[in-house]
Amino acid sequence: MELRVIEKTDTELSIEIAGEDHTFMxxxxxxxxxxxxxEAATYDVNPEQSGGQTEPILTVKTQEDVDALDALEAGADRxxxxxxxxxxxxxxx
Amino acid sequence: xxxxxDVEFIDRGDRDREARFLVxxxxxxxxxxxxxxxxxxxxxxxIDEVRVIENxxxxxxxxxALRLGLVPLTTPDDYEIxxxxxxxxxxxxxxxxxSGDLVSTDDRxxxxxxxxxxxxxxxxxxxxxxxRLEVEADAVYDVGREHAKHQGGVAVGYRHLQxxxxxxxxxxxxxxxPHILRGVIEEDGELIPTExxxxxLTQRYPGKEVEVHDVPNAFVFHVETDGSMSVxxxxxxxxxxxxxxxxxxxxxxxx
Amino acid sequence: xxxxxxxxxRDVELDxxxxxxxxxxxxxxxxxxxxxxxxxxxVN
Numbered sequence: 103m104e105l106r107v108i109e110k111t112d113t114e115l116s117i118e119i120a121g122e123d124h125t126f127m128x129x130x131x132x133x134x135x136x137x138x139x140x141e142a143a144t145y146d147v148n149p150e151q152s153g154g155q156t157e158p159i160l161t162v163k164t165q166e167d168v169d170a171l172d173a174l175e176a177g178a179d180r181x182x183x184x185x186x187x188x189x190x191x192x193x194x195x
Numbered sequence: 196x197x198x199x200x201d202v203e204f205i206d207r208g209d210r211d212r213e214a215r216f217l218v219x220x221x222x223x224x225x226x227x228x229x230x231x232x233x234x235x236x237x238x239x240x241x242i243d244e245v246r247v248i249e250n251x252x253x254x255x256x257x258x259x260a261l262r263l264g265l266v267p268l269t270t271p272d273d274y275e276i277x278x279x280x281x282x283x284x285x286x287x288x289x290x291x292x293x294s295g296d297l298v299s300t301d302d303r304x305x306x307x308x309x310x311x312x313x314x315x316x317x318x319x320x321x322x323x324x325x326x327r328l329e330v331e332a333d334a335v336y337d338v339g340r341e342h343a344k345h346q347g348g349v350a351v352g353y354r355h356l357q358x359x360x361x362x363x364x365x366x367x368x369x370x371x372x373p374h375i376l377r378g379v380i381e382e383d384g385e386l387i388p389t390e391x392x393x394x395x396l397t398q399r400y401p402g403k404e405v406e407v408h409d410v411p412n413a414f415v416f417h418v419e420t421d422g423s424m425s426v427x428x429x430x431x432x433x434x435x436x437x438x439x440x441x442x443x444x445x446x447x448x449x450x
Numbered sequence: 451x452x453x454x455x456x457x458x459x460r461d462v463e464l465d466x467x468x469x470x471x472x473x474x475x476x477x478x479x480x481x482x483x484x485x486x487x488x489x490x491x492x493v494n
Contacts, residue, residue: 129225133225178445181440182445184225185441189434191202243493245491245493246491256489
């Protein structure tokens with residue numbers, strides 16, 4: 103997984119996450135949207151129909167008091183938490 | 196805010212290859228992530244290179260190799276992506292070469308099904324020797340995203356759990372067409388697979404007019420593997436791949 | 451190059467000068483045998 107920041111302000115972040123597809127991006131986007139302080143989150147795997155570029159670009163907008171990069175980290179934490187919970191729920195069944 | 200999943204098995208097929216289970220309080224995004232991970236991201240062993248020592252069968256080496264590649268192999272979970280195991284096959288006609296004739300160097304790796312025909316070998320009249328197939332093959336550990344032969348999950352999907360609401364009596368002189376519904380319905384907290392009433396709601400609720408509703412965030416997964424691993428292993432490994440990528444992302448963000 | 455005569459089934463070595471002909475029975479149809487090399491095939 104290689105990250106490349108495309109645009110960054112305190113409350114806005116566009117970042118390319120190379121090597122990922124819908125499987126992970128949609129889960130991450132879903133987790134971000136559920137997070138406190140995140141106003142918008144989306145991703146695009148074929149931005150602007152730009153010739154050949156197919157690495158997903160994640161865009162996050164946060165509320166004023168939240169740093170977008172921190173929100174992304176919290177989103178990743180949240181996905182891990184979901185995965186752990188799913189696993190333990192499955193194993194308990 | 197922590198997610199609070201609840202998993203309940205509806206049925207478990209024999210040989211650990213098939214199962215149906217309900218997950219509650221899961222977001223559609225996460226349910227789909229797990230489904231996709233089961234299909235494309237859980238690695239299995241599959242034959243990827245074949246050394247043909249003798250092939251006097253009626254098929255080309257490449258055709259035989261393709262068939263060997265599609266044979267599901269039992270896959271231990273301590274392999275790494277790209278790691279290989281060597282298998283061998285040596286069969287002489289008259290008779291059929293089966294997947295079960297493959298011999299592996301790792302005794303935990305073997306064809307998941309022994310009765311997959313590879314090719315029928317003849318002993319043609321007037322020929323000095325019968326047809327013979329002798330090969331050595333390397334199976335490689337890789338993911339379904341690379342090639343469909345590496346897919347561990349072959350029939351993986353989910354449906355919403357549904358409820359049936361009785362909204363009134365059916366029109367007395369109306370058509371008595373069946374009302375087909377497939378999946379699992381919840382009735383007063385009880386889970387009823389639609390097989391129980393032949394997938395026909397008019398059998399379960401005769402003379403009633405009903406409406407079917409999805410239960411939000413409750414999904415009934417149906418998982419079937421190709422035999423390379425059990426359903427439990429497939430599900431847990433799929434969840435682990437998502438976990439692994441999230442932790443990779445976290446590490447990358449922190450740098 | 452090793453061939454096999456399609457009539458007398460004997461192995462035949464062809465050289466540059468002899469032409470396509472079985473030296474044992476004179477038959478002109480020769481079959482090319484599969485090489486004894488191990489062939490590597492990629493599955494895809």
